[in-house]
Amino acid sequence: MKRNGMRMIALTGAVALGLGLAGCSSGADEAASSNGGDGAAAEDITVGVAMPTETSERWIADGEAVESQLEEAGYDVDLQFANDDIPRQQQQLDQMITNGADILVVASIDGTALAAQLENAAAKGIPVIAYDRLINDTEAVDFYVTFDNYQVGVQQAQSLLRGLGYLDENYEETDLTDEKIIEIFSGSPDDNNATFFYNGAMDTLKPFLEDGRLTIGSGQEDFDTVSTLRWDQATAQRRMEDLITSTYDGGSKPLDGVLSPFDGISRGVITALENAGYGFSMEEGLPVLSGQDAEIASVKLINDGVQYATIFKDTRKLASQAVAAATSYAEGEDPEANDTETYDNGVKVVPSFLLESDIVTADNLSELLVDSEYWTEDEVASGVAE
Template sequence: MSTHLRRITAIAAAGTLTLALAACGGEGAGSSSTPSPADTGADNGGDDGGTAAPGDGDDSTAGGGAAPAEDMTVGVAMPTQTSERWIADGNSVKEGLEEAGYTVDLQFANDDIPTQSNQIDQMITNGADALIIAAIDGTALSTQLDAAASAGIPVISYDRLIRDSENVDFYVTFDNYNVGVQQATSLLVGLGVLDESGEETGEEGPFNIELFAGSLDDNNAHFFWDGAMDTLQPYMDSGVLEVPSGQTTIQQAATLRWQQETAQRRMEDLLTSSYGGGSEQLDGVLSPYDGLSRGIITALQNAGYGQTIEDGLPVVSGQDAEIASVKLINDDVQYATIFKDTRLLAEQAIISVQAYLQDQEPEANDTETYDNGVKVVPSYLLESEIIYKDNIVSSLVDSGYWTQDEVDSGVSGK
């Protein structure tokens, strides 16, 4: 169990104990069929012998007959509604928890740290039985986590690791170092240095590239950067890749709050200072998020680099498979993105919180990597995939993540 006390009188099973037991028995998110985008994937039941759907089955309880799921509340704190990704995450978690019988308090903080802190304070005051938190600033919630621990409330850190507190019980995320490797790999493929299988082609360049990173207060940004730079550095050392601006540290490349406008302004400044305002060759840009990618692409198009890759637009990477960027990839404007199936992430968060509310430990598949500065947080990592134009249909459309109409329009119909 977690080191802080659990409120045993508030611990109960969801309608089906088997879902959480599946997690403890070695099956995490994605162990059965992929759910629809609006679904968390927690409802994997049916007649196929799979896990029973939350809320189905008998009403037996754990924890000595404590309150049932319908008498319990889970607070869900998401960072912003300015990104379609976070809207989808919040809705998926909420819907899956409600299907399991829980009351859900879902709050978005509009990328404002005090707002998120106040929202979590209010969740605790209102008697939340568990918290799922995607932090804006992973170092800014110590007071709230102390209060949660004092009240016996388990805390699931969602996608972004909460730092500098012992009161983080579990972490659900993707293999973020590998996401960075994939971002860099997609850039190298786009430049022709690697083929899509990851094999070197013998292309020696040199290619001019620029580097962008995420927000320094987001722990994931550092994992993305480390994975990407470990992949790119050998080619920078050998001269295959060059960075004319000389801005090769994460501090120089960082983009506060992952803002598209900030990335666009920095790209414009780089073009002015290092590329003659667009008259000199730029071949590629490492971008760690689709929103940044769109800002970068706008700056490049405005500077006269062409409207598509075919007519001279540099290769730009991305992340999150946002529908606006998927359309750009389909239209040969953005080169690639990284698909992190957040339906499975939401599912794993639900599995994990149910385990705690049933006085059990969720399954971790990584107990070494994610040190938050105070403790190594037990974690469940999911895998991601590079999306190029030629696998949009097989990976995104056929899985039900986006429809072909959404890919064609660049607008989500959800």
């Protein structure tokens, strides 16, 4: 379907028309195309890309992938990283809008903190694509590209259950009835995805918790209690240290597994466990740990038998989907959605495109990460991106 309400640049310059249209609240519906809705040349369009931080290699990779693919498609790109500073991200978006961005791709730090900026974008007819993290409490978000975040949580729990022996290599249930002790970590409470990860994981673990095969040693289970603000590694390490002291007698009591939603959190947990004497590998008694994002430091740990698993979300595919959505808007079209029911941001259900993720363990690491050229063998061996 053609979008007659998409803000466009005239082929002869950056001139947006139709800003006086009434009754529209999202950027994609606010302004008429300067060439009748048929799109403009890519080189006449600037895409603002707002990423949350450079403290995680995952977000660096996302930013570079989106930027490079947009530039390959011919767009001008304004890429900004906010370094986990909400006012800085707000200022960056304000500046992008002031400087004439025609489309925005936004991975938010706090999904509830950008309403003023995005409503300004909508008033100027600028479509907003939420990237990986849903933007909440505003009408002014037009499309969402992400992975199936509930399923990511399911996979995190499945990887933990497989490492503990309750699931086999096909993730089918085994006949193991041993009782084991675990702890639960979740992501940042200001990141909408963290709740999806947590719900998917806890729904998957629920039957094992209910029949007693699994027990949460500390009893800490609700999302707010087990959350990790900003997904911070040091925060996770401190909480694990506190758990070891309060629940595991400083490391003398057994702990079989830890549900972790992110590789940085996993590394913080591992450091605390190693310092408490749980060993330096699973062979030596280190608990089974899940993870997410296939960060190279954790990929090495998986290869070395320290961390059990991670969830691989190929940022190249996510970037490609963001570029596809931007291109649809640039051509006056609606982006293709494969989910129009799940992602309610509190004001509207945001049309979304969901991608699939993969569980990575030592036995399929090379196939998924090296053969696909996401990481090289040398990077896996060193744990350092080249």
